[in-house]
Amino acid sequence: MKKSLPFTFYLLYYAAASFTFPFIILYLQGLKFSGPQIGLVAGLIPLVSLVGATFWTRLADLQHRHNLVMSLTILGAILLSITFPFLKAYILVLIVSVMFALFTSPIVSLADSATMTMLASEKALYGRVRLGGTIGWGLMAPVAGFLIQSFGIQWAFWGYALIMVLAFIISQKFSFPLRTKNNPIKGDFRQTFANRRWLFFLILAFVAGVGFASMTNYLFPYMEELGISRLMMTVALTIASIGELPVLFFANRLLKRFGAFGLLGLAMAVTGVRLLLYAGLNFSAGILLFQLLNGMTLPMFWVAGVSYADENAPTEMKATAQGLMGTMTFGFGAAAGGLIGGLMLGSIGGRWMYLIFGCVELVSLGIIFLLARAKRLPRARGVG
16 A cells, blocks of 8 residues: 555656646647747746745645645646636736646655655655656556647646546545654754755756756757657657656665765766757657656656655655755756746757757766765765
């Protein structure tokens, strides 16, 4: 039960996400919004997410109402998603997009916190549990592509809502960390995050988020720029999911081999190389082949980050720590990547955008690790 519940939740959540998140930019383009307008939405959504993730997860920890917070945010996301197909005016799309980002922002962080709690002494198996998300995404992405291409972009949102209803039902059985002290949060918060380990970890999360945003938001517009069909776009998602399988299955061994901090760096290095490959070999077969590297980018980074946050946060701050990692990756980092990427996509095209982002990832990674070594940063612990 402690493995099957979160496994099923991840499967459903990412199956739902395969309908909506890859098609957001195409939805905005279909409404004939300009490049700067699209860039504003793509940049603003992560900024709202960073506020939302921090607010919701901290509220859940402070009030110890994790199940209630998770239920409210999932239901809010479902209700907002079904309104998108009826919107035409830019300001309405912007407002609903912001609200949608606010409610979706803490869901994965809360699920990660619950998963690590339920795994107890088997936390090293987080990657195998998270494998449910990869399976859900990989199986549902072609279905999403077929429905959207056949019946319209509105199915990007209706499909999401239908599957998230099932995820909501599963989430009602989650268990979260128990309160062990009275009012422990304030002192632990300052003590936990005011150290070099967390500083370098959060910088890594930010830079990684910039790269991930360029792949999440702009891969499909880039493929459309190259004349690749929407059906092939969903094939690319399935290939990416296949690339995740071995990484997530053997994540416990990777953590033991490299440590959490080292694994974070490896994931960023592969991300930078992948972005350069998109720019250098911009044809259909090449892009599909590079999708196999997906398991060594965001999934590997997330496994390492979840493990790092869980190991280095007090019991009463597990959800807050996961939320902070999500804030830096999918908040500040994704906001920067989304906004700058949207401007570059409209002005210099996808190829130059990926070339620049790839260089930024690799140069930043080198600087961060040189600084970490100069500061004699201790080897970060993995789980297990």
